[in-house]
Amino acid sequence: MKTIFTVAAAAVFGLASGALAADLPDLGGQEVVVATENAYPPLQFMDPKTGNAIGWEYDAMAEIAKRINITVVYENSSWDAMIPAVSEGQYDLGMTGITIREDRMEKVDFSDKYLTSQMRMIVAGDESRFDDAAGFAANSDFLAAAQPGTTPFYVTVYDILDGDEANPRIKLFENFGAAIQALRVGDVDLALSDSTAANGYVTASNGGLKIVGEPLGTEDFGFIFPKGSKLVPSINAAIASMEADGTLEALNTKWFLDYKLGQ
Amino acid sequence: MAASSNDKEDFPWWLAAVVLIGLYLGWQVVASELYLQILTTLTKGIKTTIFVTIVSFTLASLLGLLLALGAGSKWLVVRQVTRFYVEVVRGVPIIVLLLYVAFALAPALVELRNYLGDMIGLEPIRTRQFPLIWRAIIALMVAYSAFISEVFRAGLQAVEEGQIEAAKALGLNGWQQFRLVIFPQAIRTIMPPLGNDFVALVKDSSLVSVLGVLDVTQLGKVIAAGNFRYFETYNVVALIYLTMTISLSLALRRFERHLRDKETTE
Numbered sequence: 266m267k268t269i270f271t272v273a274a275a276a277v278f279g280l281a282s283g284a285l286a287a288d289l290p291d292l293g294g295q296e297v298v299v300a301t302e303n304a305y306p307p308l309q310f311m312d313p314k315t316g317n318a319i320g321w322e323y324d325a326m327a328e329i330a331k332r333i334n335i336t337v338v339y340e341n342s343s344w345d346a347m348i349p350a351v352s353e354g355q356y357d358l359g360m361t362g363i364t365i366r367e368d369r370m371e372k373v374d375f376s377d378k379y380l381t382s383q384m385r386m387i388v389a390g391d392e393s394r395f396d397d398a399a400g401f402a403a404n405s406d407f408l409a410a411a412q413p414g415t416t417p418f419y420v421t422v423y424d425i426l427d428g429d430e431a432n433p434r435i436k437l438f439e440n441f442g443a444a445i446q447a448l449r450v451g452d453v454d455l456a457l458s459d460s461t462a463a464n465g466y467v468t469a470s471n472g473g474l475k476i477v478g479e480p481l482g483t484e485d486f487g488f489i490f491p492k493g494s495k496l497v498p499s500i501n502a503a504i505a506s507m508e509a510d511g512t513l514e515a516l517n518t519k520w521f522l523d524y525k526l527g528q
Numbered sequence: 529m530a531a532s533s534n535d536k537e538d539f540p541w542w543l544a545a546v547v548l549i550g551l552y553l554g555w556q557v558v559a560s561e562l563y564l565q566i567l568t569t570l571t572k573g574i575k576t577t578i579f580v581t582i583v584s585f586t587l588a589s590l591l592g593l594l595l596a597l598g599a600g601s602k603w604l605v606v607r608q609v610t611r612f613y614v615e616v617v618r619g620v621p622i623i624v625l626l627l628y629v630a631f632a633l634a635p636a637l638v639e640l641r642n643y644l645g646d647m648i649g650l651e652p653i654r655t656r657q658f659p660l661i662w663r664a665i666i667a668l669m670v671a672y673s674a675f676i677s678e679v680f681r682a683g684l685q686a687v688e689e690g691q692i693e694a695a696k697a698l699g700l701n702g703w704q705q706f707r708l709v710i711f712p713q714a715i716r717t718i719m720p721p722l723g724n725d726f727v728a729l730v731k732d733s734s735l736v737s738v739l740g741v742l743d744v745t746q747l748g749k750v751i752a753a754g755n756f757r758y759f760e761t762y763n764v765v766a767l768i769y770l771t772m773t774i775s776l777s778l779a780l781r782r783f784e785r786h787l788r789d790k791e792t793t794e
Contacts, residue, residue, distance in 0.1 A: 298656070302740065304753035313755040316569040342740035343749075346660075349631050350740075355656045440749060442758040469756035526756070 289506060290499045291334045297496065299326060300342040300356040304440075307461055307520040308362045308380075308486075321520040322360050325379060328512060329503040344415075347489075348372055354491045358500075362459070364416040364484040374494055377501045378485035379513065382459040384420050386478045387466060389448060397478040398425045401455055410436050410444035410453040416484050417457035424481055425457075449473050457481065465526035546774060553767050562757060566764045569751055573744035574768065580661065580743060581733045584668035585726055591669060592676030599681050610677070617674035622667070622735050629667035630739050634658050664736035668729065675725055683718035684710060716787050723780035727773050734769070744768050 301318065303309050309320040318339070330337045342350055344361065351359040352372045362382070365375045386398065395401045401409070402425050409425070411418035418435070426432050436453050438444040444456045445466050458466070460480065467474045490497055507513050557563040598610035617625070635655045642652040687710050695709040737746035748765040752758045 300740075303750045306754050310754035311569065311750050313565055313751070316565075316572070340740075341742050341746070342660075343738055343746065345738050346627075346630065346740055349627075350660075353631060353635060353655060355660075440753075442749075442752045442756075446758050465756050 289332050289502050292496075292499055293334060295335050296338055297330075297335045297357045298338045298340055300347055300351060300359040300361075301339055302342055302344050302347065302361045304344070305362045305462070306465055306526055307524055309360070321380070321516050322362070324516055324519070325507070325513070326360065328507060329500060332503045332506060333499045335499075351489050351491055357490065357494065357496060359489040362486050363489055365487040366416075366419075369489070372492075373489040374492055374497055375487040375489055376497060377504050378487050379504050379507075380486040380517075381483050382461070382486060383480035383483050384417060384457050385460050385463040385476050385480055387445070387448065387456045387458060387463050387474055388454060388477050389451065390470065390472045390475050392454070392475070392477065394454075395477075398481060402426060405434065407455065408434050408436055408453040409455040409457070410438055410447050411457065412439070412441055412444065413437050417459075420481055421455075421457055445474070459484070461521055461526070468526065543774075543778075546770075550767070550771070553763070557764065557767070562755070562760055563764060566751055566755075566757075566761050567768075570744055570747050570764055570768060573742055573747040574772075576661070576741060577730070577733055577743040577745075577772075580665055580668065580736055580741065581726075581730050584665045584672065584733070585729050587665070587669040588672035588676050588729075589722070591673035593680050595673060595677035596680030596684060599677065600684065614674045614677055617670055618678075620671075622671045622732055623738060625671050626664060626667040626735060626738055629670065630660060630663040633666070634663045660739045661736070661741050664739050664741050668733065668736070671732075672725060672729055676722065679718055679721045679725065680714075682721075683714035686717045687713045719780075719784055719787060723777075723784070726780070727776055730773050730776065731769060 301309050301322070303311050303318045303320075305320075307320050308322045309318060311317070312319045326337055329335075340356060342356070342359070347359045347361065347363075348369065349372075350356055359373070362380070363369070363375075365378060369375070386401070388395075395404070395407065401407050409421050411421050418437075421435055422428060422430050422432065426434060436444075436447065438447060441456075441458065441462070444453070447453045448456050449470070463476055467476055488500060490500075504513075557567050595610050595614060598606050599614075601607050601610075620628075638653060638655045638658055645652065691709055691713065692705060695705040700708060733743060734745035736743055737749060740746065744765055748761050752761040755761065
């Protein structure tokens with residue numbers, strides 16, 4: 266049923282996008298260097314079977330490129346280096362599920378949001394001492410894992426704990442996989458992640474992990490650009506047209522529902 | 529040199545143990561589709577790791593040698609400047625050096641290049657034309673040159689004063705003294721710790737992953753993020769680094785023994 270609807274929607278919206286495309290800017294094949302890390306499934310990751318970079322953001326960028334006529338060149342970056350590198354103009358655009366945040370806007374320009382994600386609580390599979398954020402916050406023995414500078418870190422600090430970024434109840438890890446391992450061996454009791462990655466880890470853990478509680482707040486993802494980039498209005502126009510004709514929704518269905526992570 | 533005769537006789541039990549573990553892990557890799565997939569993808573990073581290691585080690589050795597000679601200079605300014613460089617660089621974590629070089633030194637170098645290029649009519653280049661892999665290599669070169677210069681300095685100072693006097697008495701000039709008398713003797717003291725630094729650099733080259741350089745470590749990070757199999761992935765990463773470092777250690781031992789044998793037969 267869902268497939269039929271998607272196909273029908275694509276057909277209808279496909280016509281609509283033809284009409285809309287006429288209003289979009291044409292950048293004449295201009296080269297745009299895009300920084301990616303490929304470590305954020307299903308937005309961008311390495312297909313475990315083929316080793317190729319795939320994901321929601323690659324599909325979206327390909328569609329944007331078609332609509333505003335740009336040539337995309339991908340370069341690998343790491344999360345630590347991406348914001349400084351884009352800020353100094355090393356790349357024209359950075360994408361890796363970057364949450365639109367005020368403090369980051371001092372360094373880089375953001376596009377309009379192209380995706381909204383929810384934050385979930387991951388705990389050990391046999392966790393029975395708490396099942397929501399308040400229950401976790403109430404006991405000062407419970408520890409959380411987070412990567413410094415990421416949205417899960419800030420949500421843990423401000424939405425679950427007391428707003429103290431140096432709170433000793435947060436154990437910092439260099440990457441999310443390490444945080445998950447700490448959770449599995451019992452060094453910490455909680456780790457936050459957006460719903461997609463959370464589901465991926467839980468599926469791959471064979472019962473070692475589970476998700477508890479309600480989703481915590483939402484985050485909007487945007488592309489980042491060097492300050493004053495002239496690309497922003499064109500990319501925004503493409504995002505708006507993809508939102509309007511259902512392309513973004515179709516990508517959500519493809520990558521969040523139909524694609525099975527970690528298998 | 530008396531102590532070294534022992535490790536000639538010792539049967540390398542540790543190596544036998546390593547080989548057994550390696551065989552076991554190797555069998556795991558071949559038997560499991562997941563491990564095999566990880567290994568296949570990771571192999572793409574080995575070339576980068578080796579390239580980064582060899583280039584930055586070569587450059588660091590050259591700079592280290594210059595620094596060591598600077599430390600023994602007859603001019604106070606040169607001696608103090610070298611000392612300053614070695615002490616400061618040796619005390620800063622490599623990961624911090626990497627970020628400094630990539631995002632402070634590299635843009636400054638590009639600016640300098642454009643300033644100088646402007647005078648002779650060259651087109652200005654942009655920072656992005658300075659690839660991150662070369663910024664990473666420069667950072668590793670800077671970091672390791674400080675350690676290596678100390679190795680060279682110790683080796684050069686270990687050459688007896690009488691040898692230099694004899695060389696002078698033979699009428700050799702400064703360069704000839706260094707090339708024919710001092711360096712051939714110093715190299716035997718230098719080799720073991722220098723080899724040690726090389727093995728350490730194979731591992732430390734993994735730090736370039738913070739700049740997104742696609743070496744074995746960065747690929748491991750990316751793979752683990754995609755398949756959610758953190759342990760399996762890092763097992764393979766460890767296996768690859770161990771294979772590189774242990775075979776390198778064995779090669780270095782052979783080479784040291786070769787130097788030693790040459791010394792005794794001379």
